[in-house]
Amino acid sequence: MFDFNIVTQWLDTLLMSFLPAWATVLIECVLVALVIITLYAVFAIVMIYMERKVCAWFQCRLGPDRVGPWGLLQVFCDVLKMMTKEIVNFRNTDQLLHHVAPFLVITASMTTFSCLPWNKGAQIIDFNVGVFFFLAISSIGVVGILLAGWSANNKYSLIGAMRSGAQIISYELSIGMIMLAMICLTGTMSFSEICQQQENLGWNIIRGHVPAVLCFILYLIAGNAECNRGPFDMPEAESELTAGYHTEYSGMDFGYYYLAEYMNLFICAGIAATIFLGGWAAPLVPGWEQWNHIMLYVPGAVWFVLKVFFVLMLLLWERWTFPRLRIDQLLTLEWKYMLPMTMTLLVVMALCVSFGFVWN
Amino acid sequence: MENKSYFSGLFSGIKSLCTGLKVTGRELFTKKVTERYPENRKTNELPERFRGVLVMPHNEKNEHKCIGCGICEMQCPNGTIKVESEMVEVDGKKKKQLVRYIYDHGCCMYCMLCTRACPQGAITFAPEYECAVFSREALIMQLNQPDSKCEEKPAPAKPAVAPKPAAAAAESQPVAGNATPDAAPAAPAADSAADEKMAKLMAAAKKAADNAAAEKVAAEEAAAKAAAAPDDAELKAAAEEAAAKATKLATAAENFAKKVAEAQQ
Amino acid sequence: MESFEIMFIVLTAMIALGSIATVLTKSIVRAVTYLLLVLLGTAGLYFLMGYTFLGSVQTMVYAGGVIVLFVFAVLLTSAKEDKLSENTLLKNIGAAVIALVGLGIFMTILCLHGFDVAALTSPDETIMPMTTIGKNMLSTNHEGYLLPFEAVSVLLLACIVGGLVIARKR
Numbered sequence: 001m002f003d004f005n006i007v008t009q010w011l012d013t014l015l016m017s018f019l020p021a022w023a024t025v026l027i028e029c030v031l032v033a034l035v036i037i038t039l040y041a042v043f044a045i046v047m048i049y050m051e052r053k054v055c056a057w058f059q060c061r062l063g064p065d066r067v068g069p070w071g072l073l074q075v076f077c078d079v080l081k082m083m084t085k086e087i088v089n090f091r092n093t094d095q096l097l098h099h100v101a102p103f104l105v106i107t108a109s110m111t112t113f114s115c116l117p118w119n120k121g122a123q124i125i126d127f128n129v130g131v132f133f134f135l136a137i138s139s140i141g142v143v144g145i146l147l148a149g150w151s152a153n154n155k156y157s158l159i160g161a162m163r164s165g166a167q168i169i170s171y172e173l174s175i176g177m178i179m180l181a182m183i184c185l186t187g188t189m190s191f192s193e194i195c196q197q198q199e200n201l202g203w204n205i206i207r208g209h210v211p212a213v214l215c216f217i218l219y220l221i222a223g224n225a226e227c228n229r230g231p232f233d234m235p236e237a238e239s240e241l242t243a244g245y246h247t248e249y250s251g252m253d254f255g256y257y258y259l260a261e262y263m264n265l266f267i268c269a270g271i272a273a274t275i276f277l278g279g280w281a282a283p284l285v286p287g288w289e290q291w292n293h294i295m296l297y298v299p300g301a302v303w304f305v306l307k308v309f310f311v312l313m314l315l316l317w318e319r320w321t322f323p324r325l326r327i328d329q330l331l332t333l334e335w336k337y338m339l340p341m342t343m344t345l346l347v348v349m350a351l352c353v354s355f356g357f358v359w360n
Numbered sequence: 361m362e363n364k365s366y367f368s369g370l371f372s373g374i375k376s377l378c379t380g381l382k383v384t385g386r387e388l389f390t391k392k393v394t395e396r397y398p399e400n401r402k403t404n405e406l407p408e409r410f411r412g413v414l415v416m417p418h419n420e421k422n423e424h425k426c427i428g429c430g431i432c433e434m435q436c437p438n439g440t441i442k443v444e445s446e447m448v449e450v451d452g453k454k455k456k457q458l459v460r461y462i463y464d465h466g467c468c469m470y471c472m473l474c475t476r477a478c479p480q481g482a483i484t485f486a487p488e489y490e491c492a493v494f495s496r497e498a499l500i501m502q503l504n505q506p507d508s509k510c511e512e513k514p515a516p517a518k519p520a521v522a523p524k525p526a527a528a529a530a531e532s533q534p535v536a537g538n539a540t541p542d543a544a545p546a547a548p549a550a551d552s553a554a555d556e557k558m559a560k561l562m563a564a565a566k567k568a569a570d571n572a573a574a575e576k577v578a579a580e581e582a583a584a585k586a587a588a589a590p591d592d593a594e595l596k597a598a599a600e601e602a603a604a605k606a607t608k609l610a611t612a613a614e615n616f617a618k619k620v621a622e623a624q625q
Numbered sequence: 626m627e628s629f630e631i632m633f634i635v636l637t638a639m640i641a642l643g644s645i646a647t648v649l650t651k652s653i654v655r656a657v658t659y660l661l662l663v664l665l666g667t668a669g670l671y672f673l674m675g676y677t678f679l680g681s682v683q684t685m686v687y688a689g690g691v692i693v694l695f696v697f698a699v700l701l702t703s704a705k706e707d708k709l710s711e712n713t714l715l716k717n718i719g720a721a722v723i724a725l726v727g728l729g730i731f732m733t734i735l736c737l738h739g740f741d742v743a744a745l746t747s748p749d750e751t752i753m754p755m756t757t758i759g760k761n762m763l764s765t766n767h768e769g770y771l772l773p774f775e776a777v778s779v780l781l782l783a784c785i786v787g788g789l790v791i792a793r794k795r
Binding site: 021100 | 677680688756
Binding site: 062 | 393
């Protein structure tokens with residue numbers, strides 16, 4: 001397995017050889033930031049294109065195919081349009097908060113994005129409490145959404161923001177419980193260690209068998225809710241709230257919400273791929289030496305991206321199948337069904353681990 | 361959901377969700393139905409019943425079926441149709457003949473009342489769709505082709521006061537004439553083919569009844585017109601004619617319905 | 626100047642300016658937003674010192690929990706009442722006393738312990754693995770943190786009650 005540490009170490013020593021320490025750190029930080037922003041933009045474009053195409057396929061349509069071959073340039077045109085649009089300012093709104101809110105959302109999204117383990121050694125933020133940090137940072141996005149709804153001075157925005165806040169806070173509980181259950185299994189909170197462990201011992205979804213599979217399914221449901229996506233897209237139920245909390249945004253301010261929504265979906269899928277499907281770990285089968293030998297030649301980043309897109313397909317399948325829930329049904333689902341289930345699963349997983357009912 | 365207990369509700373919910381996922385999952389791999397319009401304009405075919413534009417079919421001899429009765433014009437809620445007709449002498453008899461059939465496509469709301477009311481089946485809707493033009497005037501079109509004339513009817517039974525209604529009655533129920541002899545022996549057999557025939561027969565009977573009803577309405581309208589202008593001989597004659605036609609049609613429909621009922625037993 | 630010193634200056638400036646802005650602004654929602662900046666800056670200081678767990682807790686509990694509850698409370702009050710009430714003399718004196726007491730406590734601690742620059746040089750986070758943190762957290766030993774850990778939940782409860790009090794129908 002290719003270890004990305006070689007590249008970063010080489011770069012670090014190269015810069016250190018002729019630059020002072022602070023300049024090295026500065027240059028490395030700028031480089032890392034550039035890499036994050038580039039990856040963020042590239043994957044957002046891929047995701048938007050994928051969403052449109054896959055949604056069309058699920059509805060027996062073809063999807064965009066007019067702009068460029070197979071409609072490939074459609075997203076670029078949309079981005080161009082969004083960037084050149086006027087940013088409208090309204091009277092009687094809190095201008096400062098109105099323009100700060102999208103940045104809070106995008107910051108939370110980008111910070112969680114940099115928690116993803118792309119390859120062995122290619123991870124931007126890797127704490128010993130990585131999973132916990134991920135949960136903590138992702139909750140800042142809610143503040144951005146609530147501020148957006150309040151500062152627009154518009155009742156639709158406000159109702160949308162309130163719904164979104166209630167929904168995200170509620171479903172965060174389920175996500176937290178599921179993550180706790182999986183941490184029970186792995187015994188570590190660091191994303192890199194979780195991946196390394198899965199390369200050595202096998203994927204968590206197989207190691208944890210029944211409770212892990214159930215956790216995975218519940219995670220897919222809670223993840224869609226956490227990203228404010230259908231069937232849980234109450235905050236932007238367009239038939240009743242026009243566009244929810246981002247009704248009053250235009251131009252790139254709206255673009256940030258759009259971007260953040262798609263990238264949150266990507267992050268959600270990325271975390272699922274890391275925690276359940278082994279992250280960058282190749283699919284190794286004990287005993288099949290030839291197979292394992294070939295699989296190890298494929299870089300970890302390829303495996304990671306493949307797994308992320310697999311989970312994304314599942315999430316899109318869910319999103320384009322079910323009708324939108326009413327807000328009370330949505331909260332009922334979380335508090336009366338999902339939360340008891342995830343709590344039970346946490347206990348079951350803890351019992352499984354303590355009595356050794358895991359496949360190693 | 362309220363009547364079910366927590367767990368049975370949960371499991372039935374999960375089951376229905378899985379059904380939904382199965383449906384969309386299958387949809388993902390089915391052939392896509394999108395029509396790639398500008399490219400496929402040569403091959404694209406709309407459903408037969410699509411209401412694109414009103415047309416008057418002409419046969420190869422440049423003949424149409426319109427007798428210029430104007431029922432369609434009366435039926436149209438929007439005043440889309442203008443029927444211009446004249447009385448001509450044919451073999452010493454006065455006969456109404458269509459001169460121009462004007463249809464304003466811009467006013468049409470595609471309700472199809474005109475084609476339903478037409479006793480001759482002379483007009484129908486064609487599945488055309490590229491109807492956009494640059495002026496409103498271009499939307500007003502004449503449906504009968506130049507120099508076209510009304511299709512000659514098969515020889516009328518008797519040269520009485522109302523030769524046309526008889527012919528019309530005979531013609532408007534071609535299904536009835538053909539289907540009755542076939543259906544009557546087939547009815548006792550209770551197989552599916554017979555059922556299908558019976559359904560067809562009943563539909564035909566209903567159509568005949570509808571025709572009769574439409575005719576009755578037209579007759580009443582004609583009568584009202586005649587009453588408004590008592591000294592106009594032509595209108596009076598037209599009203600009588602229409603009334604006679606309506607009665608004939610109604611009797612035919614009744615007879616037909618009776619036959620159907622017999623066949624059913 | 627070392628890179629961590631630059632970061633320290635940036636973060637402390639953020640905290641100081643955020644704190645001043647929080648008390649100077651007239652709008653409750655803006656005050657809450659500036660407070661978020663202060664709390665995130667504090668979390669940043671923890672991360673700078675390598676206390677990743679503490680930093681995450683700070684973000685989660687304050688930025689994630691309290692701010693959201695605050696914003697909820699503000700949203701639930703009507704738009705006309707989101708301006709702070711006028712300052713009276715009594716209020717000013719009270720605020721001054723509290724501020725002075727706070728400054729006194731802070732200066733005392735600073736004088737007793739000195740400004741430990743070494744704490745800023747990020748300690749290796751791997752010396753404190755997650756399992757150790759967890760065991761200390763739930764232990765009732767001399768170095769255990771079970772009581773403070775439980776006290777955190779009381780804080781959240783207080784926030785919920787506070788939110789309800791503000792939001793209740795008048």
